[in-house]
Amino acid sequence: MAKKVIATTSLAGCFGCHMSILDIDERILDLIELVEFNKSPIDDIKTFTKRVDIGIIEGGCCNSENVEVLKYFRDNCDILISLGECAIMGGLPALRNGIPIEECLQEAYLDGPTVKLNTKKILPNDAELPQLLDNVYPCHEVVKIDYFLPGCPPRADLIWDALVALITGSEMDLPYEVVKFD
Amino acid sequence: MKEKINQIISKYNSDRSRLMDILLDIHDEKGYVDKNDVNQLAKSLGISAAEVKETVSFYHFFSDKPRAKYNIYLNNSITACMRDRSSVKEAFEKACGTTFGHVTEDGMFGLYNTSCIGMNDQGPAAIINDIVFTNLTPYRVSKLIEGLKAGNELRSLIYESNGDGNNADPDMHAMVNNNIRKGSILLNKDYKKFDVIESELAKRSPEDVIQMIEDSDLRGRGGAGFPTGMKWRFGRRVEGDHRVIICNADEGEPGTFKDRVMLTEFPDLVFEGMVIAAFATGADIGLVYLRYEYKYMLKYLNRILSEMREKKFLGQNISGIKDFNFDIRIQLGAGAYVCGEESALIESLEGKRGEPRDKPPFPVEKGYLNYPTIVNNVETLASAVRIIKNGAAWYSQFGTKDSTGTKLLSISGDCKFPGIYEVDWGTSIREVIEMCGAEKVQAIQVGGPSGMLIGPRDFDNLSSSDLMKWYKPSGMMVAEKFFDRKLSYSDLPTGGSMIIFNMERDLLRDVVMNFMEFFIEESCGSCSTCRNLPYIMKMKLEKILNGHGVRKDIDDLLSWGKTIKASRCGLGQTAANPILSSIVNFRHIYEQHVQAMADYDNTFDIVKSVEAANKFVGRKTEFHSN
Numbered sequence A: 001m002a003k004k005v006i007a008t009t010s011l012a013g014c015f016g017c018h019m020s021i022l023d024i025d026e027r028i029l030d031l032i033e034l035v036e037f038n039k040s041p042i043d044d045i046k047t048f049t050k051r052v053d054i055g056i057i058e059g060g061c062c063n064s065e066n067v068e069v070l071k072y073f074r075d076n077c078d079i080l081i082s083l084g085e086c087a088i089m090g091g092l093p094a095l096r097n098g099i100p101i102e103e104c105l106q107e108a109y110l111d112g113p114t115v116k117l118n119t120k121k122i123l124p125n126d127a128e129l130p131q132l133l134d135n136v137y138p139c140h141e142v143v144k145i146d147y148f149l150p151g152c153p154p155r156a157d158l159i160w161d162a163l164v165a166l167i168t169g170s171e172m173d174l175p176y177e178v179v180k181f182d
Numbered sequence B: 001m002k003e004k005i006n007q008i009i010s011k012y013n014s015d016r017s018r019l020m021d022i023l024l025d026i027h028d029e030k031g032y033v034d035k036n037d038v039n040q041l042a043k044s045l046g047i048s049a050a051e052v053k054e055t056v057s058f059y060h061f062f063s064d065k066p067r068a069k070y071n072i073y074l075n076n077s078i079t080a081c082m083r084d085r086s087s088v089k090e091a092f093e094k095a096c097g098t099t100f101g102h103v104t105e106d107g108m109f110g111l112y113n114t115s116c117i118g119m120n121d122q123g124p125a126a127i128i129n130d131i132v133f134t135n136l137t138p139y140r141v142s143k144l145i146e147g148l149k150a151g152n153e154l155r156s157l158i159y160e161s162n163g164d165g166n167n168a169d170p171d172m173h174a175m176v177n178n179n180i181r182k183g184s185i186l187l188n189k190d191y192k193k194f195d196v197i198e199s200e201l202a203k204r205s206p207e208d209v210i211q212m213i214e215d216s217d218l219r220g221r222g223g224a225g226f227p228t229g230m231k232w233r234f235g236r237r238v239e240g241d242h243r244v245i246i247c248n249a250d251e252g253e254p255g256t257f258k259d260r261v262m263l264t265e266f267p268d269l270v271f272e273g274m275v276i277a278a279f280a281t282g283a284d285i286g287l288v289y290l291r292y293e294y295k296y297m298l299k300y301l302n303r304i305l306s307e308m309r310e311k312k313f314l315g316q317n318i319s320g321i322k323d324f325n326f327d328i329r330i331q332l333g334a335g336a337y338v339c340g341e342e343s344a345l346i347e348s349l350e351g352k353r354g355e356p357r358d359k360p361p362f363p364v365e366k367g368y369l370n371y372p373t374i375v376n377n378v379e380t381l382a383s384a385v386r387i388i389k390n391g392a393a394w395y396s397q398f399g400t401k402d403s404t405g406t407k408l409l410s411i412s413g414d415c416k417f418p419g420i421y422e423v424d425w426g427t428s429i430r431e432v433i434e435m436c437g438a439e440k441v442q443a444i445q446v447g448g449p450s451g452m453l454i455g456p457r458d459f460d461n462l463s464s465s466d467l468m469k470w471y472k473p474s475g476m477m478v479a480e481k482f483f484d485r486k487l488s489y490s491d492l493p494t495g496g497s498m499i500i501f502n503m504e505r506d507l508l509r510d511v512v513m514n515f516m517e518f519f520i521e522e523s524c525g526s527c528s529t530c531r532n533l534p535y536i537m538k539m540k541l542e543k544i545l546n547g548h549g550v551r552k553d554i555d556d557l558l559s560w561g562k563t564i565k566a567s568r569c570g571l572g573q574t575a576a577n578p579i580l581s582s583i584v585n586f587r588h589i590y591e592q593h594v595q596a597m598a599d600y601d602n603t604f605d606i607v608k609s610v611e612a613a614n615k616f617v618g619r620k621t622e623f624h625s626n
């Protein structure tokens, strides 16, 4: 069986989900037997070099760059997985969604108690910077997402089980404790 | 005011479990409960301010902000909308000079939306300072507000004369109509009032009474269809210092108004049923939970209870039966559909937020103040009287083998004769349609929003047990976990609401959306499934209706409909039903709306979404395509 190709990225996330991927510990050696990594912070490949089977997305979209990267992934991956709360729901960054973006910027760059040094009242508007979105969007509101792995971060075992199930085409075992609500 | 509130608190012996009454009295006095009142209440009742606040904030008719001199609650049930509610709403806004959700600057008028108030056959209807105004039109609204502005007394502005029957009773004086279209064994004045208390109970043992109810196969008429005899037998068996009979008169399912008519015309039958239940189970405490919307009946109903006390049909040694002590108190709700769910109702009776309890334990084991408690619907209790009077065999001649007796239907929507029909179980939908004079029927909502939307192809082949299945399940649904397994089949829901929609109605945009909004409004918020999914599903439906839907969206709705079943009570478990049943029975409408070719569509627009931030920081919106 040809090795499956995997790519990963972190958008508006904290890299916690990536840490959780690494948390599969020594099984990472087994994983390397099953897959090869393409574009990913894990191997620092910046651009896709071939068609990818499975793309794993951490974090939602808070700026135009996130959207661009996410679309880039969609175009180059057969299957996309939203990994973790931020990718699925927006997560912590989405706490700002109830507040108008103008107020967020006002507080962050002009009024906040920690911005006293910004005496010239500079706002981030350089053309090099990504443009902020009005809300933080979960990935599936921007592109089609095929699978969702919840958790903050999702447990390493869940990630492992899901990848193995996807790669080997077997059904995933989801016991009650994993899907219960309270 | 502080003194006044202290008086109210001592009126209820500083009893924490009477917080509902205390809050209701304070609202009668000053219209709302502010921070100082909350602290005063907390101190006097020995509970935390948070406990008072969470109760105040839960109920629709409580307020923590000053309300107006005239508070106008206009119901937004689907049939009101079908009868041009939007013009009535506009007329109110124009005449009062403010919009819904607000109080006028002079504090004269407050305008509020409210869920179905049990007047589906005479909507749009509004409750203004506890008085019901039915059949509203823009003209009537303008005259009404004109009259109030001119300083006329509110009651004098009831347009026509009083409603029919006991609605005209001096203690009720309501313009509400009964619209009884078809009676049978319940809606029938041909009986001697309190005859069973007076001459039957002394002849029988409690065991006999329970046996008769069991033999009649009577099932709960309030939603879950639970065998009444079995519930009573169970309640009798559980040990307790007191036992409690509760009559559930919360009637919140949109489109249901049969209990209102029962309580208007046959309150004696309902109260007699409670006495019989008390005799059978050994209960000494009786409570009627009356929805706030029916407050106009309170004085009248309390009068009937006093008459019963005078005649020794309530109180000590009822009807001369030694140690048979039982009395009834009516508790008003304060506007919350979920309080119809029996354990939420009990929480509310104890003066708390109406949040359903986890089960088990069931109310029959640990209910009101932890006493064994039997909750029955108005119609169930009234039926029990007829059974004890005329016998189980007599009762089971009506209806079918597996569903005995009759059922009160509340029929509204597109038909010539909306109102109450008492039919035998086993009556087909087609007969119902003919009975109420409905034409060109597109769909019928059976059992309220949480029931099923059915189309013409189903009309003929409906058996009563199918009907039972389609009524809303309720808190009792999980009974099978607890009671004997073989009996759990009978834990099938009943209801009584039928809303008819003709061919001209837009089922999805108008009907299903209205129902979803109802559930979003009425969820108590405990379960993440019930708190979130109805909202998300409604957004999805909106997406479909706006032409952005794809096939997968329909599948998503179906699969989320399964997840929502994990909710604690019947509200959440059935909150997806408007969407699910309309997909099952009217899938073609969904198919017409979704895009045939696309497999993914979203409404995300990157240019639009960066505009606000760019404008604020002073930057041009630019995207380079590469």
Ligand SMILES: Cc1cc2nc3c(=O)[nH]c(=O)nc-3n(C[C@H](O)[C@H](O)[C@H](O)COP(=O)(O)O)c2cc1C
Pocket (backbone or CB within 6 Å): B219, B220, B221, B222, B223, B224, B225, B226, B228, B248, B249, B250, B251, B252, B253, B337, B338, B339, B340, B341, B342, B343, B375, B376, B377, B378, B380, B381, B473, B474, B475, B476, B569, B570, B571
């Ligand atoms: C959300 C919800 C609302 C309910 N509303 C009512 C109601 O208004 N009246 C009623 O009698 N039962 C209602 N029920 C059913 C009650 O929980 C309970 O099953 C019923 O009162 C028992 O009486 P019965 O056995 O005579 O039907 C409701 C259930 C749920 C889940």
Ligand code: SF4
Pocket (backbone or CB within 6 Å): B338, B355, B356, B522, B523, B524, B525, B526, B527, B528, B530, B531, B567, B568, B569, B570, B571, B572, B573
């Ligand atoms: S299902 Fe809904 S209404 Fe019922 S307990 Fe849960 S959140 Fe409350």
